[in-house]
Amino acid sequence: MYQHQNLRWLNLVGNKMEGGLQDSFNLPALEVLLIQNNNWTGSLPSSLGNSTNLIKLQLSQSDDYLSYSGWTGGLTGGIPESNFTQIKHFFVGNQNLGGSGYQIPGFIFDSWSKDPRSGLRDFRIEGNNFEGTVPAELGDFNLLTFSIKNNNFSGSLPARIASGMKDVIIFEVRHNNLTGNFPNGEMIDGEWKGWRTKTRLRTFNIGDNNFTGPLPDMPEYVGDMSVLILSDNNFEGTIPDTWEEAFHTFFKR
Template sequence: MLSGNVPSILGNLKNLRILDLMDNMFSGVIPPSIFNLSLLTALDIGFNLFHGNIPSDIGISLPNLEFFSIASNQFTGSIPVSISNASNLELLQLSLNNLTGEVPTLEKLHRLNFFTLFSNHLGSGQANDLNFLSSLTNSTTLEYLSIKRNNFGGELPKQISNLSTMLGVISLAENNIFGSIPAGIEKLVSLRVFDVSTNKISVRQEGKEESLNRALSGMS
């Protein structure tokens, strides 16, 4: 139940590898000095009362990050393009904030295993909102993906069926996504949860309804 602001003198701990402030009542902004601790491999500030923006150069200033969570805070602004430069990331948890704008390409995050954006205000309801999903085909060990409860629009990318075969959960619910579910979804052999509810998605797929229905039956 720690509260108050995080002291900027933590930024003097140049050899710090792990900083875990999760599940307290810290408030204010994260001191800029924290984002200069270039040896950090894990930064978890989730479930607090922090606000402000994610630094635009985070993927450059913290190149060794493997675990980054700001879940359940009050962060605003956009997701920095530089996040893809933190190519060691295995967990990226940005859910339950007030983030806006487009999601940048994540093509360099080859090691990503767990990725959540749910419950933000991301996307603009436009056709290119889901381009970033195509870049996740490089994340060959991805197991969990949730982008539900945002403002994502556009057509469901066919590249969904080319995501990691280790994926157990894909949640795209409560957006404005349209199009059809790719018949190739049956290639995601580890999938246990595929949630596209409260969108505008059809299961019709020119001549492929039967194989698609078999695939969806096997996931239930």
């Protein structure tokens, strides 16, 4: 299976597979790899990074699976350096990745496509043990979903995260150790890019961190927003003017 030259789609979802993933991936045509909700252990094989046509990687254990299976293990180690030039959907949530001082190096994203339409669109690594700072390089992708909640990230959130991801729908950094002021955005080529310019945001979840300073700006358009969580931080000061429109929109529903 690991040496199949023409295999494009591999789906092993929801079985009782155990053990590690062999570090002998030679699947040059592979586009979709769905192997979540199993009992894998060990690390992500470095040879997986040679699957240059991979579009979707789904390793995330669902909350329902963890609840009924009682599984407490999971994959360990880091995210291997890869040549995922076609990757659009990257899901490795609810494993045991990271830990032991492991930080996600920004250079692993160098080969990932940043095209606003055909590049990386979903990045979910929630429920792991990743530490260190959030790579600023993630702000270079036009993500629809960004979830790093329930990890051990620390330090401040890079301004590039706020100024990028113009089409983001789900933004979740809850339950980390993030500090400092929450970034509203930055000027890029004479144009302000940040939370005020987001038009599709539905979930904004930054609770259970150590953010300080004023509350973050609200987008000019909040008509689609349904989840807003900023609890258990250290925000202070008055309610920003940018929240007035948001309150009016919420109360009109």
